[in-house]
Amino acid sequence: MGNSEKIKTEKLNAWFGQKQALRDINLSIRANVVTAIIGPSGCGKSTLIRTLNRMHELVPGAKVSGRVLLDGKNIYDDDVDPVQIRRRVGMVFQKPNPFPTMSIYDNVAAGLKLMDAKKGPALDEVVKKCLQQASLWDEVKDDLKKPGTSLSGGQQQRLCIARALAVNPEVILMDEPCSALDPIATAKIESLIRDLSKEYTVVIVTHNMQQASRVSDYTAFLYLGELIEYGLTKDIFENPKNALTEKYITGEFG
Numbered sequence: 001m002g003n004s005e006k007i008k009t010e011k012l013n014a015w016f017g018q019k020q021a022l023r024d025i026n027l028s029i030r031a032n033v034v035t036a037i038i039g040p041s042g043c044g045k046s047t048l049i050r051t052l053n054r055m056h057e058l059v060p061g062a063k064v065s066g067r068v069l070l071d072g073k074n075i076y077d078d079d080v081d082p083v084q085i086r087r088r089v090g091m092v093f094q095k096p097n098p099f100p101t102m103s104i105y106d107n108v109a110a111g112l113k114l115m116d117a118k119k120g121p122a123l124d125e126v127v128k129k130c131l132q133q134a135s136l137w138d139e140v141k142d143d144l145k146k147p148g149t150s151l152s153g154g155q156q157q158r159l160c161i162a163r164a165l166a167v168n169p170e171v172i173l174m175d176e177p178c179s180a181l182d183p184i185a186t187a188k189i190e191s192l193i194r195d196l197s198k199e200y201t202v203v204i205v206t207h208n209m210q211q212a213s214r215v216s217d218y219t220a221f222l223y224l225g226e227l228i229e230y231g232l233t234k235d236i237f238e239n240p241k242n243a244l245t246e247k248y249i250t251g252e253f254g
Contacts, residue, residue, distance in 0.1 A: 006031040006171060006201040007052060007089075012066035014047050014056055021047040023225045024066070029218075034193055034202045036216035036233065038209060040253065044225040045205040049173045052203065053089035054082040070171075087111075089171040090164035095180050096156035098148030098163075104131075105144040107159055111167040126166060133199075134162035135192050154185025161192065165200075172196060174204040178211065190215050209249060213237050221245045 007029040014022040022044045029035050037045045050056040051064055054075060067074045075085045098107045106113075108127045127144075131137040136158040140151070148159050157177055164172055174193070178186040193215045196202055206212050212219055212233065219236040221229045221244075229236060229245040240246045247253055 003030040003032055008069040010067040014051050015063040017061040021225055025227050031201050033217035034197045034215050035218045036212035037205045037220045038212050039222035043222045046175050053086050087167050090169035092160050092164050092174045092177050094176040096160050098156050098159050100149050103145045104140050104148050107148040108162045108166050130162040130165045133165055134158040154181050171201045176205055
């Protein structure tokens with residue numbers, strides 16, 4: 001795949017207080033593909049994606065060093081507004097978290113309203129388009145006024161994806177987006193992830209190796225805060241170069 005580089009980390013380190021969570025991560029994430037980040041619990045996967053949109057620094061005592069380049073520009077430079085970065089690099093969390101007091105419609109429109117971008121018919125169009133992109137429109141089009149929390153878990157997660165899409169991001173980060181879902185809902189989200197990579201750069205953290213092998217083009221294996229191996233998913237799963245990667249993939253630890 002001749003895709004250009006969308007995000008590049010250079011000597012990226014991250015801490016929670018004294019505890020170092022990431023060590024010298026050098027990773028190049030290509031545009032318009034799905035990149036999976038795998039590794040055992042507590043190895044730094046979630047921390048890594050949270051450094052890619054400056055969410056890590058929202059945790060008290062959290063620190064970052066090194067560079068994260070988005071289209072070649074370091075997002076940690078002094079002249080960069082973190083709010084803009086979080087708009088360009090959206091996030092979908094492990095547990096679906098629709099805004100509890102808001103309707104399905106308002107959940108999707110929320111980010112746009114904050115930016116005061118669109119009103120009325122134009123807003124209706126965006127909400128519809130995002131729900132269509134999240135494969136949810138047909139299920140909710142007659143219930144847009146119902147609370148977002150009235151949906152099933154899998155629908156709520158797709159609603160959160162629609163909400164992330166509404167502000168027109170370039171990158172979508174997903175932190176174990178299926179871990180709270182049943183197999184049918186998971187299959188829907190997985191096929192959605194594949195679709196989204198046609199238009200967006202998608203990075204997914206998963207503890208489920210079958211999922212990584214199904215949805216991703218590239219895979220990064222993290223262990224104890226270090227990037228052990230990174231490459232085409234097929235190569236990582238069928239022909240890992242590092243003994244640690246092989247042990248993890250064959251289930252010897254994890």
